[in-house]
Amino acid sequence: MLEIWAPDGIPEVHAGDDLVALIADAFGDGLRDGDILVVTSKIVSKAEGRMIRAEDREDAITSETVRLVAERTSPSGHRTRIVENRLGIVAAAAGVDASNTPEGTVLLLPADPDASARAIAAGLRAGLEVEVGVLVSDTLGRAWREGQTDAAIGAAGVRVFEDLRGSTDAEGRPLAVTMPCVADELAAAADLAKGKTSRRPVAVVRGRADLVGPLDLPGARAIVRPAETDMFRQGADEAFAAGRAAGYAAGLAARPADPR
Numbered sequence: 001m002l003e004i005w006a007p008d009g010i011p012e013v014h015a016g017d018d019l020v021a022l023i024a025d026a027f028g029d030g031l032r033d034g035d036i037l038v039v040t041s042k043i044v045s046k047a048e049g050r051m052i053r054a055e056d057r058e059d060a061i062t063s064e065t066v067r068l069v070a071e072r073t074s075p076s077g078h079r080t081r082i083v084e085n086r087l088g089i090v091a092a093a094a095g096v097d098a099s100n101t102p103e104g105t106v107l108l109l110p111a112d113p114d115a116s117a118r119a120i121a122a123g124l125r126a127g128l129e130v131e132v133g134v135l136v137s138d139t140l141g142r143a144w145r146e147g148q149t150d151a152a153i154g155a156a157g158v159r160v161f162e163d164l165r166g167s168t169d170a171e172g173r174p175l176a177v178t179m180p181c182v183a184d185e186l187a188a189a190a191d192l193a194k195g196k197t198s199r200r201p202v203a204v205v206r207g208r209a210d211l212v213g214p215l216d217l218p219g220a221r222a223i224v225r226p227a228e229t230d231m232f233r234q235g236a237d238e239a240f241a242a243g244r245a246a247g248y249a250a251g252l253a254a255r256p257a258d259p260r
Contacts (some may be wrong), residue, residue, distance in 0.1 A: 002207040006193040006200035013201075015049035020123030023202055033125070033131045034209025036158055038190035040201040041138040042100055044154075050108040056095055057106050064108060066092035068164055070235025080192045082235065084178035087113065088224040089153060091140050099196075109138065113154025114219030115224035121156040121215055133158035133212040136220070139196075143232065150191035155220040159183075159211045181223055183212060 009026040013019070023037065031037075049195070052060055058079075067084040072082070085094040087109065109170040110116045113136045121134040136154030141147075152160065160183035190203035227233065234242065 001050065001225075002189075002205065003204050004190055004193045004203055006190070006195075006198075006203035007036070008200060010199075010201055013043040014044040014216040015046065015051070019043065019047050019120055020127060024124060024127055026202065029128075030134070031128055031130045032206065034206070034212050035130070036135060036186060036205040036208060036212060037120070037124070038135045038137050038150075038187055038194070038203045039117075039120060039135050040194060040204060041110060041113065041153060043201045044110045044113070045107045048110055048116070050110060051101065051105050054098060054106050056102050057098070060096050060106070060108060061094045064096065066240075067233075069222070069233065070238055072235075072237075085109070085114045087153065089140075090126065090220060091138075095138060095153075097139075102186055110136065110154065114156065114221055115154075116153040117156035117219065118215055119226065125215075127156075131157070131212060135183055135190075137190065137234055139191075143226075150187040152181075152187045152220045152223065155183050155217075157212055157215045157217060158186075159213060159217060160223055161219060162211070170252070175216055183220060183223065186211075 007026050007030075010022055013022070019039070020189040023039070044104060047235060061083070064085045065081070065083040066086060068081065069090055072080050081094075082090065082092055083094050084090050087095075089095065089109075096106055100104045101107050117136045121132060122129065124132050124134070126225040134154075134156050135158055137150045137153045138153045139148045140151045142149065158159060160181060162180045162182045186205050186208070190205055193203045194200050
């Protein structure tokens with residue numbers, strides 16, 4: 001049986017706060033071996049001092065961007081950029097977010113969410129003497145689907161994939177490519193307990209102890225699809241523009257030289 005709950009009691013987080021201590025105080029002795037904590041990235045960013053002034057948001061998005069995927073401006077003049085950020089994550093605005101932040105500020109994502117997850121997991125394991133895993137989650141949109149869901153952007157002590165390749169389905173047929181991203185599934189499920197406005201930024205998932213292991217398991221960076229297998233690296237308009245430019249350049253190169 002899978003159990004998920006998110007306690008009250010974690011106060012507003014500020015730069016320099018000890019997240020391990022805050023989480024341990026909130027859960028007391030209620031954690032067990034095999035539990036998986038899902039921690040909202042916002043409190044990690046706040047504790048790590050990743051807050052900036054709101055008027056610097058567009059510059060921050062540019063600074064955090066390593067590749068523009070698509071850019072659109074609405075009739076009202078609102079500019080939306082879908083980019084690949086320094087973590088390899090493709091998201092709107094490079095993950096720079098203004099929700100659940102003090103007025104006049106926005107948050108950058110944690111500098112290294114996998115390292116943040118390892119620090120929290122290591123601290124809880126040492127302080128509470130329980131073998132827990134930690135996921136750091138953030139809200140992301142999805143291509144081809146409306147709405148948003150939480151996904152894992154950091155992981156420590158948790159197997160982010162459940163590799164079913166080589167096994168068989170319920171009808172006995174072999175599974176060739178089935179590899180659920182359980183880290184994302186757990187992050188999304190935990191968000192049902194945390195909510196977006198309830199001020200409960202940490203949830204516990206109990207019932208998947210089989211996914212908990214050493215702290216040096218691959219982190220959430222392993223979830224990011226490599227460029228060589230990414231079939232959709234550009235928005236439609238950007239891909240058409242690149243194709244037209246390439247065709248024009250090829251046409252120029254094929255023209256015979258002017259004999260004059």
